[in-house]
Amino acid sequence: MKNKILITGGAGFIGSNYVELIIENAEDQIYVLDNLTYAGNLKNLETVSHLPNYNFIKGDICDETLIDSLFKEYQFNKVVHFAAESHVDNSITGPGAFIQTNIVGTFNLLHSAYRLWMNGPNQLKEEYNNARFLHVSTDDGLLILYCKSYACTSSRIRLFYLQRINSCGCSGIRYD
Numbered sequence: 300m301k302n303k304i305l306i307t308g309g310a311g312f313i314g315s316n317y318v319e320l321i322i323e324n325a326e327d328q329i330y331v332l333d334n335l336t337y338a339g340n341l342k343n344l345e346t347v348s349h350l351p352n353y354n355f356i357k358g359d360i361c362d363e364t365l366i367d368s369l370f371k372e373y374q375f376n377k378v379v380h381f382a383a384e385s386h387v388d389n390s391i392t393g394p395g396a397f398i399q400t401n402i403v404g405t406f407n408l409l410h411s412a413y414r415l416w417m418n419g420p421n422q423l424k425e426e427y428n429n430a431r432f433l434h435v436s437t438d439d440g441l442l443i444l445y446c447k448s449y450a451c452t453s454s455r456i457r458l459f460y461l462q463r464i465n466s467c468g469c470s471g472i473r474y475d
């Protein structure tokens with residue numbers, strides 16, 4: 300089966316290495332979505348950017364309208380979500396970006412996947428019965444107490460994600 304795989308944060312450190320690996324299956328179409336923050340660099344994707352199954356979209360996962368339109372247009376059946384504010388030091392001086400990307404952005408992706416893949420809670424559409432949502436995120440922030448925003452976003456995401464996935468009957472895996 301040919302997959303349409305959305306990879307968020309694919310221009311970052313882990314995402315770009317993952318794209319290099321997964322793009323070897325020429326049957327699958329790969330859609331890298333990244334808004335190229337200070338952490339993202341298209342040079343990380345130079346080795347694969349010439350391949351016919353590589354597609355790059357510059358965009359922000361916090362943009363709900365964009366995310367929903369991408370799901371509708373490309374009909375992704377797999378999501379591998381790496382996009383994040385990932386440098387803990389930055390959360391001390393600029394927590395807002397962590398809240399937006401790590402919580403709101405992740406919610407947008409989950410919500411669009413839900414709308415495309417499901418008829419309702421526990422009702423996966425037949426054509427999406429192989430759909431998967433993989434969230435690769437961090438756990439080290441959980442060690443920081445007293446609501447440093449990074450810690451909060453990480454733990455809130457974990458809670459929300461598990462609730463959302465379980466209550467909807469979606470298939471989802473979260474790697475920390």
Ligand SMILES: NC(=O)c1ccc[n+]([C@@H]2O[C@H](COP(=O)([O-])OP(=O)(O)OC[C@H]3O[C@@H](n4cnc5c(N)ncnc54)[C@H](O)[C@@H]3O)[C@@H](O)[C@H]2O)c1
Nearest residue numbers: 308310311312313334335336338339359360382383436437
């Ligand atoms: N690198 C590690 O050692 C490590 C270890 C454990 C967990 N993690 C977690 O894995 C995930 C990926 O880590 P990484 O090291 O590849 O991160 P990274 O900072 O290198 O890359 C993040 C990517 O996301 C993109 N991005 C950021 N905000 C975005 C937004 N709003 N919309 C679209 N794209 C956006 C950036 O441009 C960048 O390309 C993060 O959640 C991180 O916390 C990383």
